[in-house]
Amino acid sequence: MKKRIALLLAMTMAATAFTGCGNTTNTQSGTTSQPQSTTVSNDVWPAIGSKDAPVTVKVLVKDVLPTEEDVIALCDVVEKKMAGHGQYIDLQFVEPPAGSYATALPLAMRTGDVDADIVYFQGGGDLPIAQEGLLEDLTPYIQSSTYVKDLMLPVNQSRLKNYPYLLWLAPARTYVPVMKKELTTKLSSYDALVKDPTIDNYHALFTEMKAKGLVKYAITADDSNNAGEGNMRRLNAFFNQAFGVKSTLVKEDGRWAFSRATESEKKKLEFYASLYKEGLLDSEYLTNTWDVLEQKFYEGKAGIISGTVGDVIQIYNNKMSSTTGSDLVVLPPAKGVAQGFQAVDVTKEERGFALNAESKNKNAAWAFLEFMASPEGRIIDKCGIEGKHYKVENEKIVFTDKYPEWWSRIWVTTNKFEPNPPLARPVYTDAAQSSLDLANQYYVEDVNVLIPEELAPQWDAMKSLYDEYSADIIRGTKPISAFDEFVTKWNKAGGDKFAEYLKTKLG
Structure with missing residues (x-):
């Protein structure tokens, strides 16, 4: 199988x-x-x-x-x-x-x-x-x-x-970032972000909301590790494309490789590390469970979280509205090398x-x-x-x-x-509908392969390596230069073998 x-x-x-x-x-x-x-x-x-x-x-x-x-x-x-x-x-x-x-x-x-x-x-x-x-x-x-x-x-x-x-x-079950509409009126950087959502403008928004004491952390994540994303899938969803992590597999130097071991990924981790060092990323992101993450958002400790389009954003909006009186707004994906939400698996x-x-x-x-x-x-x-x-x-x-x-x-x-007859009011709130509209606008398909059973152990080892090094780099216990060491270990653990397999599948 x-x-x-x-x-x-x-x-x-x-x-x-x-x-x-x-x-x-x-x-x-x-x-x-x-x-x-x-x-x-x-x-x-x-x-x-x-x-x-x-x-x-x-x-x-x-x-x-x-x-x-x-x-x-x-x-x-x-x-x-x-x-x-x-x-x-x-x-x-x-x-x-x-x-x-x-x-x-x-x-x-x-x-x-x-x-x-x-x-x-x-x-x-x-x-x-x-x-x-x-x-x-x-x-x-x-x-x-x-x-x-x-x-x-x-x-x-x-x-x-x-x-x-x-x-x-x-x-597609795409994650999109949301924040309280109430906060947008207190942040001069918000309009600039919506107009031009560059990585720098995102950083400016994060910095301003914390500097003004509006939140404890600009953004938070949870411990749900999805396919070796190192607990950062919620951030990856709107930052991957901007850093050039446009697909799980990319072609580098004439061979197919996993994007996790590329220079684009290195630059993204360096950015995440800066967010952590500046106190903009929740220091407990590795141990937050999903319910803790959501509670931090509702209580105003975290300014931004990302959630699944449609129904989940609807739940977030309704809970926030009922507890604070503020609806949510959906933010666009960051713009850089490319712009889009995280690629969607279509296997x-x-x-x-x-x-x-x-x-x-x-x-x-x-x-x-x-x-x-x-x-x-x-x-x-x-x-x-x-x-x-x-x-x-x-x-x-x-x-x-x-x-x-x-x-x-x-x-x-x-x-x-x-x-x-028509609805007297929409099924979805503005935030939930906006999440669907933006997800369609910035939809990107992933490149997918099936991994044979004989390479499954290698893949598990490679994911573990990524989880270890990405967490250490983000939290500052390893310098960004350690990423090169990670790549060497990644290839030895199975990256080189996968290159041969991917060549047969993708050419």
Whole structure:
């Protein structure tokens, strides 16, 4: 089996399982009917089952409980809406296997203990299952689709081309930096940064917010070590491109090499070391957990953090607004050698929905996924259950006080979400929507390769070396000149062997 590792190309909630949600009681009695989408040709809705014999569609998703009132209502309204198009299904969500989802699910798939037509993967484990022929190739389904195909972003298209077994209609999980809007009015360097986000202007912003005593640290990070990024993935997300770390793999002196062992990386680490020395970078960045990091931000100890576009920025904004009265603003990626957010891995989807190759009802299962991507399905997915999470007033969708309890069970994307009737207020706050817009504007694709099992030990050793040296350089326990020593050890640990392998893969 092969392991995945991200590299870069310069361009670039979850649900536990349900059982038997079908044929449930309608919870919408007494409410107005759900808004209808624009009528489309019957060709869009191929016949599925019949009123007297609906086709059972079983779905397994992490963190969606079968006994939840909202889940029961979801099944009920989806069945009724699909029946209106001549597609009769009995929608059921099934319990996931016990244990860690990422490890228990693949095992259950192999043993035949997963009785589901649609399976949601998260946290890995799908690659070997796909290689064993247990997942269906989604290419022909998507090619013949109307709504799913229309919602796909470039990242979805690239990943599907490389790995046609998982589909996740969502933007790339890019990190973007945010800060309190309230702070921007107290910083003369803010406008200059927004106009021209150079590395120097970022440094000026960091320096001013600390010098004025507005924060203890300008920026913070956490101990989540992702693929050997030395705990700096949140900063890397908006500084990598500016320093010329434009991809995980780059070509230097006629051979492919990892960007972690390049002069561009050295300059970036030197910059991080200066931030640490000046007290601008949180001195506890190596030991902060994600919740500690976020709490420092909410309490005003840290001026800037970066988070995942869309939903996470929405959470950050709502919490900050409720505790301090200030919304957030999203900052652009730093500009230098290049400008963009960190390159996005397009080798495959990291999470998403798959069709069980053993399913006898693949067409009906796909019809459900297609419906949820349609205008009608998206109103359900994004707005919730009419009468509970929203109501229609003055020909507009108005969210109720129960709306914050709702979240998308299937497609989280807001791409092309223009419901009819329209929303009285947007689904996302300005900050969350801005994060999505900027991520699309500064989208960069990574160059990716699959690492053979025989080189996995070398890769682990190389990552450990990087983590050690990058942390020591940033904290000043090693001088920046130690980077050259690191490169020598890196190549000896496996860099030279990888060069040979990469030549066969990338030329």
